[in-house]
Amino acid sequence: xxxxxxxxxxxxxxxxxxxxxxxxxxxxxxxxxxxxxxxxxxxxxxxxxxxxxxxxxxxxxxxxxxxxxxxxxxxxxxxxxxxxxxxxxxxxxxxxxxxxxxxxxxxxxxxxxxxxxxxxxxxxxxxxxxxxxxxxxxxxxxxxxxxxxxxxxxxxxxxxxxxxxxxxxxxxxxxxxxxxxxxxxxxxxxxxxxxxxxxxxxxxxxxxxxxxxxxxxxxxxxxxxxxxxxxxxxxxxxxxxxxxxxxxxxxxxxxxxxxxxxxxxxxxxxxxxxxxxxxxxxxxxxxxxxxxxxxxxxxxxxxxxxxxxxxxxxxxxxxxxxxxxxxxxxxxxxxxxxxxxxxxxxxxxxxxxxxxxxxxxxxxxxxx
Numbered sequence: 001x002x003x004x005x006x007x008x009x010x011x012x013x014x015x016x017x018x019x020x021x022x023x024x025x026x027x028x029x030x031x032x033x034x035x036x037x038x039x040x041x042x043x044x045x046x047x048x049x050x051x052x053x054x055x056x057x058x059x060x061x062x063x064x065x066x067x068x069x070x071x072x073x074x075x076x077x078x079x080x081x082x083x084x085x086x087x088x089x090x091x092x093x094x095x096x097x098x099x100x101x102x103x104x105x106x107x108x109x110x111x112x113x114x115x116x117x118x119x120x121x122x123x124x125x126x127x128x129x130x131x132x133x134x135x136x137x138x139x140x141x142x143x144x145x146x147x148x149x150x151x152x153x154x155x156x157x158x159x160x161x162x163x164x165x166x167x168x169x170x171x172x173x174x175x176x177x178x179x180x181x182x183x184x185x186x187x188x189x190x191x192x193x194x195x196x197x198x199x200x201x202x203x204x205x206x207x208x209x210x211x212x213x214x215x216x217x218x219x220x221x222x223x224x225x226x227x228x229x230x231x232x233x234x235x236x237x238x239x240x241x242x243x244x245x246x247x248x249x250x251x252x253x254x255x256x257x258x259x260x261x262x263x264x265x266x267x268x269x270x271x272x273x274x275x276x277x278x279x280x281x282x283x284x285x286x287x288x289x290x291x292x293x294x295x296x297x298x299x300x301x302x303x304x305x306x307x308x309x310x311x312x313x314x315x316x317x318x319x320x321x322x323x324x325x326x327x328x329x330x331x332x333x334x335x336x337x338x339x340x341x342x343x344x345x346x347x348x349x350x351x352x353x354x355x356x357x358x359x360x361x362x363x364x365x366x367x368x
Contacts (some may be wrong), residue, residue, distance in 0.1 A: 001067055001093045003038055004060035008102065009085040012077065017232065018047045018054045019073040020204050028118070033070035035117045038063050046119070047073060052201055053120035053238040060230070062090070068114035071098050079107050109257060123221035130190045131215040132169060134229055138209040140171045143182035143359055145202050145326045149175035155242030158199045162220075165192040172246045178325045179249050179361040192222045196239035201225075206234065250360055251350050254341035256314035258292065259354055262338040265292075266330040268306045272296040273323045275304035282368040283323040287342065288316045296323070315350050319345050320368035326351075329361045 004011060018034060026032055026049075029326035035046040041064050041296065046055045055069035079100060083089060089102040093111075100107040111128040142162070161172040167190075170183040197205075209216065216229035220238075228330065271282050277298040286293040292310045319342065329351055330338065341350040351361040 001038075002062040002064060003036060003067060003069075003091045003093055003098070004043055004062040005088065006060040007085065008083045008087050008089050010058075011089055011091075012040040012080045012085075014045060014056060014058045014060065015073065015077050015080065017208060018045045018056055019077055020125050020207055021049045021052045021054060021200065022047050022073045023049060024074055030070060030112050030116050030118070031054035032070055032072055032074065033117070034073040034076070034325055035070050035114055035119075035210065036068065037114070038062070038065065038067040046117070048118060048120055049200075050118060050120070051198070052204065053232045054204075055236045056231055061181075062282075067093060068115050069093065069098065069111045070114055071111045075109065076100065084190050086195045113117070122226070122235055123224040126219040126221045126224070127193055128228060128319050129217050129219045130186060130188050130191065131217045132184065132186060132364060134209045134214050134216045135211045136184050137169075137216055138206065138211065140169070140184055141202060141206050141209075143332055144171045144173040144180035145206065147173040147175060147361075148199050148202065148331055150199070152176070154241075156196055156239050156243055159196045159206075159239045160202050161194065161246070162219075162225075163192075163198050164190045164218075166190070172243070174244060174246070174249070177322065178329075178361070178363040179246060180329070181246060181250065181362075183358045194243070195220045195225055196241065196243055197225060197236065198239050201236040205234065208234070224302040248344070249348075250362055251341070251343065251348055254343045254347075254350060256287070256312075256317065256343065257339055258287070258310050258312045258314075258339055259339045260292070260308065260310050262330055262333060264308060265338060265340075266327065268294050268308055269323055269327050272304040272306050273327065275302050276323055281322045281324050282320050283326075283365055284318060284320050284368055286316075287312065287314070287317050289313050315344070317342055317345055318345040319349070319364055320366045321358070322366055325363045333359070 015161050028035045033332045044057045053169040083102045087102050098109045163170040167186045172181050219226045272294045275296045283296045292308045295305045339352045348364045
């Protein structure tokens with residue numbers, strides 16, 4: 001049976017869309033495979049790592065009929081990548097193998113039985129579904145995902161908190177040293193739901209979401225989330241645990257604030273970061289009326305000083321930060337201006353966008 005017959009670019013795009021979660025080495029060899037199910041003209045592809053499952057349906061030609069099998073996802077993609085994008089490729093079944101043909105090339109791939117593929121058991125108790133534009137969710141994730149922890153023993157920090165309440169969707173990420181918050185207004189009212197999406201899920205959704213028009217539908221259960229968008233269905237386990245109360249972390253009523261160009265501040269930090277040591281990424285910010293001085297030094301007794309003229313008439317403050325945390329936040333913002341609020345030499349700083357309540361970034365100071 002000819003399972004599919006279409007141009008390389010179409011086939012590759014469909015297989016790539018589901019294969020981001022596939023590990024090359026897994027304790028269960030079948031999890032390195034993609035489950036292929038042909039029903040009539042429709043071809044359904046499913047991948048899983050036991051915690052996330054991605055499924056998409058496409059029409060890629062070939063014979064009509066019923067057929068299921070599994071085949072190594074990465075190997076198939078690696079082969080497809082070597083072929084010209086306009087070349088017609090076909091995948092044919094032959095006993096317990098699959099034959100991939102394109103031009104004068106022919107590859108025989110081993111398959112494993114479809115019934116051995118472990119599908120994720122979907123929750124029976126999903127809450128009400130609600131939708132947001134894909135580009136809105138992609139933008140929110142981009143504004144906070146850099147602040148997620150990486151392999152922290154406080155496992156609930158290795159992901160993003162989703163809070164849907166009323167007509168607001170808020171996303172929060174923190175690694176204990178900094179916190180990023182972004183929110184958007186929904187077109188519908190939803191009952192309050194709070195879930196923590198794992199880091200791998202967040203990175204995969206960011207890869208798959210598009211900036212084009214089109215909505216993503218979400219549903220949450222106690223231990224699972226389900227996303228449906230662009231012909232794809234994405235089911236993921238949630239992180240269990242209690243996320244920190246982010247409202248207590250976001251400082252209120254700082255008495256000193258400056259508003260300045262995001263790009264000049266970012267450039268100044270990038271320049272002074274060159275003179276920080278690899279282990280110790282500290283920079284000193286000196287704030288005085290009319291002037292912001294950014295300074296750094298390293299173990300070789302080299303130093304950098306950079307000054308920015310600012311419109312400021314508040315207290316004189318000297319405070320240290322991990323420069324990477326400031327650069328991360330400024331790089332992931334697109335607005336021209338940024339507002340920096342400080343209280344004193346020892347309190348965390350709050351970065352916001354002027355006249356915009358939807359983004360807040362908190363960074364803890366460091367001793368220098």
